[in-house]
Amino acid sequence: MNHVIKANEVSLTYNYTNRVLKSVSFELEGNKIYGLLGRNGAGKTSLLSVLSAFTKPSYGSITIDGEEIFENSKLTEKIVFVRDINLEVEKQRLKKYIQEISVFRPLFDHKYADYLIKRFRLPTDQAVSKLSRGMQSALHVIIGLASRAPITIFDEAYLGMDAPAREIFYEEVLNDYMEHPRTFILSTHLISEMESMFEEVLIIDQGKLILHEEADVLRERGTSITGSAEVVDQFTAGKKILKEQSLGGTKKVMIYEELSAKEREHARQVHLELGPITLQELFIHLTKEEE
Amino acid sequence: MSEKKSFIAAKSIIKTTGNWMLWYISILVFIQIIFGIILVAFGYDKNGMPFLDGETSWTIIHTVSNSANIYFLVTGILSLGTLLKYYISNGVTRRDFFRATIISMFTLTIGLTLIVSVLYGIETIIYSMNGWIRDVSVNFMYFVKMAVELSIYFLIGMFISAGFNRLGVILGVGICFLSVPIIIIYSVVWGELVDLPLLGVLQFGGIHFAFALLGSLAILVILCYFIRSLTKNIPVKA
Numbered sequence: 001m002n003h004v005i006k007a008n009e010v011s012l013t014y015n016y017t018n019r020v021l022k023s024v025s026f027e028l029e030g031n032k033i034y035g036l037l038g039r040n041g042a043g044k045t046s047l048l049s050v051l052s053a054f055t056k057p058s059y060g061s062i063t064i065d066g067e068e069i070f071e072n073s074k075l076t077e078k079i080v081f082v083r084d085i086n087l088e089v090e091k092q093r094l095k096k097y098i099q100e101i102s103v104f105r106p107l108f109d110h111k112y113a114d115y116l117i118k119r120f121r122l123p124t125d126q127a128v129s130k131l132s133r134g135m136q137s138a139l140h141v142i143i144g145l146a147s148r149a150p151i152t153i154f155d156e157a158y159l160g161m162d163a164p165a166r167e168i169f170y171e172e173v174l175n176d177y178m179e180h181p182r183t184f185i186l187s188t189h190l191i192s193e194m195e196s197m198f199e200e201v202l203i204i205d206q207g208k209l210i211l212h213e214e215a216d217v218l219r220e221r222g223t224s225i226t227g228s229a230e231v232v233d234q235f236t237a238g239k240k241i242l243k244e245q246s247l248g249g250t251k252k253v254m255i256y257e258e259l260s261a262k263e264r265e266h267a268r269q270v271h272l273e274l275g276p277i278t279l280q281e282l283f284i285h286l287t288k289e290e291e
Numbered sequence: 292m293s294e295k296k297s298f299i300a301a302k303s304i305i306k307t308t309g310n311w312m313l314w315y316i317s318i319l320v321f322i323q324i325i326f327g328i329i330l331v332a333f334g335y336d337k338n339g340m341p342f343l344d345g346e347t348s349w350t351i352i353h354t355v356s357n358s359a360n361i362y363f364l365v366t367g368i369l370s371l372g373t374l375l376k377y378y379i380s381n382g383v384t385r386r387d388f389f390r391a392t393i394i395s396m397f398t399l400t401i402g403l404t405l406i407v408s409v410l411y412g413i414e415t416i417i418y419s420m421n422g423w424i425r426d427v428s429v430n431f432m433y434f435v436k437m438a439v440e441l442s443i444y445f446l447i448g449m450f451i452s453a454g455f456n457r458l459g460v461i462l463g464v465g466i467c468f469l470s471v472p473i474i475i476i477y478s479v480v481w482g483e484l485v486d487l488p489l490l491g492v493l494q495f496g497g498i499h500f501a502f503a504l505l506g507s508l509a510i511l512v513i514l515c516y517f518i519r520s521l522t523k524n525i526p527v528k529a
Contacts, residue, residue: 045529048529049526049527049528049529052529053379053384054379054380054526054527054528054529055526055527056524056526070524071384071385071386071523072384073296073382073383073384073386073387076382076383076384077296077382078382079382080382081380081529083529089373100303100306101381103299103303104296104299104300104378104381104382104383105381105382149382155529
């Protein structure tokens with residue numbers, strides 16, 4: 001089932017003065033993979049905390065299918081919010097730990113959890129507290145995926161995992177999303193690794209939502225232009241330039257602006273090379289600009 | 292659905308805190324056995340009271356009642372820390388968590404009281420088998436009072452924790468101080484001697500059991516009201 005998440009002017013203030021979210025509004029139509037990007041301290045975790053009912057917004061509202069999420073038992077069981085938390089006090093063995101959590105998740109798939117335990121090569125005979133940080137991260141991911149919650153949120157839960165484990169995670173998110181479509185929200189710093197997964201991207205900076213766009217549209221908006229420095233300068237004059245690099249007489253400029261067919265044709269005529277830019281490059285420069 | 296969630300959470304809390312309680316009671320029983328051995332072997336009980344002519348004044352009830360209040364106070368404090376975070380993370384609302392905590396509190400206080408009464412019974416059998424005499428006797432009312440008292444200490448623990456969490460350190464410390472008159476009122480309601488500095492000893496004699504129960508119930512309800520008010524919108528750090 002498709003669940004529409006709507007944030008309306010959501011603000012969050014800590015200790016009456018520290019405003020960590022500033023009038024954030026967006027609508028997620030659901031059953032997509034969303035990327036939530038932002039620099040450290042931008043407000044990603046605060047926004048996800050409000051969405052998961054960990055905290056009540058100071059102002060504004062956040063709803064699922066028109067119903068307020070905070071203290072709504074019917075909705076909170078549909079949200080799983082996975083963070084990379086330390087499990088050093090958990091003395092149970094892995095399967096028992098999963099078993100105890102699964103009672104709160106009506107759609108929990110134990111077979112899938114077992115499959116993921118094998119895939120991530122987690123030892124089932126050890127106490128959870130004895131697992132390495134990477135293994136604990138994998139355990140969080142297993143619970144997040146096997147819960148099959150209609151709204152599954154991963155807040156950098158995979159940072160402790162090594163590259164092969166992260167690769168498994170990306171594969172499993174995509175496979176499980178295809179088999180059991182639902183809303184995934186992935187908050188990350190590892191944009192280059194994950195950008196191909198995102199269908200929509202939200203960028204948050206200093207507590208404000210500065211961008212919410214389809215990932216493909218966003219990528220099309222950014223273009224890299226390479227060629228003779230003089231020609232490049234002429235071509236990009238008046239355009240929104242993100243980054244410039246020069247080497248000898250050659251220059252590469254990244255712009256954040258969609259080029260018309262006529263402009264593209266003109267670029268070819270003057271021997272300029274046009275190319276895409278990555279989401280990471282866009283993110284770096286968009287958030288830098290806001291400083 | 293909401294009620295079902297509170298019961299699922301209650302079962303889970305009982306499992307966790309019940310496990311802690313079993314450790315706690317096992318350690319107490321072990322201590323009691325050691326003291327029993329010392330008592331019989333050396334002729335003195337743990338208060339230095341002579342164990343003369345097969346008579347003593349110390350029982351398992353004394354061992355438990357001296358520490359169980361503190362144990363339940365600490366459990367109450369912990370329940371609003373790590374436990375709240377765990378259950379909110381698993382989709383349980385604050386309302387359901389509060390209900391679950393109260394259910395588990397009554398289950399555990401009644402459970403501990405029953406365990407203690409059974410242990411006391413076993414102790415009595417051992418005493419009578421050996422022909423020892425105790426100058427202590429407890430009745431049903433004593434066990435009811437014990438369960439109520441443990442519940443009050445548990446709620447005071449929660450109240451202190453909620454105060455620090457929601458009102459900050461200064462008001463949190465204020466709630467710690469506020470818990471002292473709550474305990475005094477509770478003791479007065481049960482007709483106990485309360486030694487107040489400057490004011491001397493306070494005691495209402497001839498307190499009726501039903502009045503004491505009603506008074507305790509009122510304290511429990513008031514504590515629940517304040518805890519719920521403080522924790523209704525309590526934020527949980529992700």
